[in-house]
Amino acid sequence: MISAFTGTDVRAAEQPLLDPRSDGGAVLMQRAAHGLAAAIVSELRARGQRFAGSGVTVLAGKGNNGGDGLFAASFLARRGMRTTAVLTAGSAHTEALAAFTAAGGRVLILDSGSNAGSNAGNAEELAVLCAGDDVVIDAVLGTGARGGLRGAAAELVAALQELRPRLVVACDVPSGVDADTGEVHWPVLDAQLTVTFGGIKAGLLADPGEGCAGRVQLVPIGIESLLPAPVLRRFSTADLAALLPSPGRRAHKYSRGVLGVVAGSEKYAGAAVLSVHAAVVSGAGMVRYLGPAAVARQVLARTPEALWEGAGAEGANGSGGAWPGRVQAWLVGPGLDGAGQLENARDALAAALDGGQPAVVDAGALELLPDRCPPHWILTPHAGELSALLGRSEMPVTREDVESRPLHFVRLAAEHTGATVLLKGATTLVASPSGAVFSQSEGCPWMATAGSGDVLAGILGALLAQCAGPGMDDDGAFAALGVAPEDRWAALGAVAVSLHGLAGSAASGVSRARFDAGAGGGPVTALGIADAVSGVWAQIVADRL
Secondary structure, X not given: OEEEEOHHHHHHHHHHHOXXXXXXXXXHHHHHHHHHHHHHHHHHHHOOOOOOOOEXXXXXXXXXXXXXXXXXXXXXXXXXXXXXXXXXXXOOOHHHXXXXXXXXXXXXXXXXXXXXXXXXXXXXXXXXXXXXXXXXXXXXXXXXXXXXXXXXXXXXXHHHHHHOOOOEEEEOOOOOEOOOOOOEXXXXXXXXXXXXXXXXXXXXXXXXXXXXXXXXXXXXXXXXHHOOOXXXXXXXXXXXXXXXXXXXXXXXXXXXXXXXXXOOOOOOHHHHHHHHHHHHHOOOOEEEEEOOHHHHHHHHHHOOOOEEOOOOOOOOOOOOOOOOOOOOXXXXXXXXXXXXXXXXXXXXXXXXXXXXXXXXXXXXXXXXXXXXXXXXXXXXXXXXXXXHXXXXXXXXXXXXHHHXXXXXXXXXXXXXXXXXXXXOOOOEEXXXXXXXXXXXXXXXXXXXXXXXXXXXXXXXXXXXXXXXXXXXXXXXXXXXXXXXXXXXXXXXXXXXXXXXXXXXXXXXXXXXXXXXXXXXXXXXXXXXXXXXXXXXXXXXXXXXX
């Protein structure tokens, strides 16, 4: 599991080693700089590029972040690289700058033009110079910075972003990205690689910051044992292998989990087809579908294993009572339209509430929530739906607000509703009412297609059905990964998101990492994502054997 911390937490862990009577601070900086330099050398080698004779420019701020970058550049100079430092504040870390110049580095000063009594600075000229080098190291602002770049530094970075240097490596965090929240203060120079120190920063695993960070590489510097509990966690594929449910020898369709689904309508029949099919291929022992006859025919044509429980506007069983037959978890909401389906959705949610069963609440059903939800209900909004959800509680929040600060708002929504909240996006965040948050980002951009969210809902519903009840974690898999009992529903949501993302990438023929590195992949359909689930699941499980 990948753990992430706030910049404040990392700085607090460093503090005991920064006693001015010792050289602890210098040791930490040297470890960070060595790690940054080594990562750059490895990246150049992976790209098939010789580093001897290559050019590297470090954008150095005046603080410790700039010192890390300057020391790293001095190490690279000794490996034969041509090195240039652009001092964005006119001064820099004294010892690091001395080491850089002693290694033969060239120093340039960013000028706003005010010193010459004119408005003509040299930001654009330096941007062209920097972009011509093989590597640009962004070491302007570190984890302690508040707000973004200003003045000439902002002009330089904005110009560089337009020129798109060959390789940008961020030192600890991209300048302008909030290390704690992932909020971005523009302009930001997008990095292909971020080398971070001591602990991965939460802002590197939450959008929009993750979108600026590229691949994240952690360099240990000796403070790791002093860090507190992580504020953000991410499952690896190895973690999925331990967490995906596996049927026992004597399993049967009821023990495998029965999922009740209220989804679709004559207008949006595809939502029911996709969510039911995704649930079946994701391991549910049985899926009971409630919806109009015309939609049910399409559902059964694609997934004959499903059961149709009828339609009717009077309630989940046509008379306002409980769902017919056994149901262990619910999926309510995709493609709802019309009075009958809305009434069925209300009855299904009431049955889940009365029966203490977990539920996936998606799309149209988000408008039917009670004032307070149980934590084993997982709400699955996108940014617009989350803003509307909070807006109904007299919290004036726009979609743009959510997209700029998703980590903040997903936590707020979980706290306010009492439910687990899964906020869909390029990076999907899953927040427990306790405040714990999981972050997953395995999908590729080709998955941004109609019906993809319905497939995710079906995958999640199937996992809830298989893991429902007091024996949800009998094998201790979640506990073994340090997941508290109250956070297991959020963890299960993260598993579903990861499986969905891996299936989409498999269907597209490109992983998220390869897409970010320039491999294109190809378009996918939502049904293609669902059809890829079983193969991805089998591969994950095979890897653990």
